[in-house]
Amino acid sequence: MSHHDENIKWYEKLSHVIEGKGFTFTVFAFIAVAIGSLIEIVPFFTSDVVDEIELVKPHNAKELAGRDVYQAEGCFYCHTQMIRPFKWETDRFYGSAYSDEYQYSKAGEYVFDHPFLFGSKRTGPDLAHEAAANKSDQWQKDHLINPKKVVQGSVMPAYPHLFNEKNTVDVNQLKANMKGLRMVGVPYSDADIAAADELAGVTKGDALVAYLQKLGRDLKK
Ligand code: HEC
Structure with a gap:
């Protein structure tokens, strides 16, 4: 048992601690998802995502x-x-x-x-x-x-x-x-x-x- 414990990596220990704490885990998960979402969404506000085509006219x-x-x-x-x-x-x-x-x-x-x-x-x-x-x-x-x-x-x-x-x-x-x-x-x-x-x-x-x-x-x- 003690031999097994020594082989556990630091990040595995950390994840065990966080997974045991519902609220803390939720906060970390939210932060991770929020960062990913911002990286996806922010460029849409700053760049012109659709290249309009001058030739294309609305339907009459x-x-x-x-x-x-x-x-x-x-x-x-x-x-x-x-x-x-x-x-x-x-x-x-x-x-x-x-x-x-x-x-x-x-x-x-x-x-x-x-x-x-x-x-x-x-x-x-x-x-x-x-x-x-x-x-x-x-x-x-x-x-x-x-x-x-x-x-x-x-x-x-x-x-x-x-x-x-x-x-x-x-x-x-x-x-x-x-x-x-x-x-x-x-x-x-x-x-x-x-x-x-x-x-x-x-x-x-x-x-x-x-x-x-x-x-x-x-x-x-
Ligand atoms: C159940 C599926 C189905 C539905 C619903 C359907 N189509 Fe089709 N359509 C086809 C198939 C299969 C063909 C190819 C055979 C043919 O040309 O009839 C086709 C061919 C066409 C073509 C010929 C395209 C070409 O250049 O050869 C046009 C135009 C077309 N459909 C317009 C329409 C319109 C408008 C509607 C709605 C009012 C419609 N279709 C509903 C299946 C469907």
């Missing part, structure tokens, strides 16, 4: 209305909007349509997004740079109405109801959303918001198509 009223549909229909359950910096992804998601700088998704592409729609499940293809797929509005519409009709064997659900002429954009709701987004920093002018009035009678599907055609468009070569 119609595109934003489409974004609301994208959220309401849960498209993000199957589609991500984040191209990772891997060659097989940049090749697949239209890297050739972008300069070297914008091959994959950058933080600055999302500065106007509230909430982010990164998604996590990649059942369908990534849509961050869907504009570079160069599909026509008609293709996008046909695809949403009946994916199997344009993509053989597609397992994507059909959304024909979005193009029902009675299923239109709620203009008042949209304007309220735009005002809310302005409060959190999206630079919408009064004219941008007033432009929402022109969307009376536009179907949710058409707004969704406008949104899909905006994804990654600003950064295309």
